[in-house]
Amino acid sequence: MTTVATLYLLSKFYAPRGSHRIKNAGATPESLMSDVMLSWLTTSDHLLISIQEKIKWADSMSELDKKHKKEVEERVEEVKKSLSLKADVDFRGHEEIYSGPGGVMDYEEDRIRPKR
Numbered sequence: 402m403t404t405v406a407t408l409y410l411l412s413k414f415y416a417p418r419g420s421h422r423i424k425n426a427g428a429t430p431e432s433l434m435s436d437v438m439l440s441w442l443t444t445s446d447h448l449l450i451s452i453q454e455k456i457k458w459a460d461s462m463s464e465l466d467k468k469h470k471k472e473v474e475e476r477v478e479e480v481k482k483s484l485s486l487k488a489d490v491d492f493r494g495h496e497e498i499y500s501g502p503g504g505v506m507d508y509e510e511d512r513i514r515p516k517r
Contacts, residue, residue: 428436
C-alpha cells in the first residue's frame with residue numbers, strides 16, 4: 402500500500418463524525434497529513450471541551466453537596482440544642498416536684514416507716 406493510500410485511509414478512519422472528510426484522493430502526502438492532523442486537532446478540541454464541561458459539572462455538584470452537608474449539620478446542632486434545653490426544663494420540673502417537702506419519700510424513709 403502506498404503512503405498516500407495509507408494516509409487517505411487514516412484520514413477516513415480518524416476523522417470525527419460530522420466533520421469534513423478528506424475527499425481529494427489525488428492529494429499530496431503532505432496535504433493529506435495536514436488534513437489528518439487538522440481532523441485530530443478538531444477531535445481533540447471537542448474532547449477537551451467535553452472534559453471541561455464534565456469537570457465544571459462535577460465541581461458544581463461538589464459545591465452543592467458541601468452546602469447541603471453544612472445545612473444538615475447546622476440543623477442537627479439546632480435539634481441537639483433544642484432537645485438539650487427541653488431535657489433541662491423537664492428535669493428541673495421533675496426536680497421541683499419531687500425534691501421539696503411533702504414530695505416523694507426517700508428510699509430510706511420508706512424502708513423505716515412501719516407498714517400497716
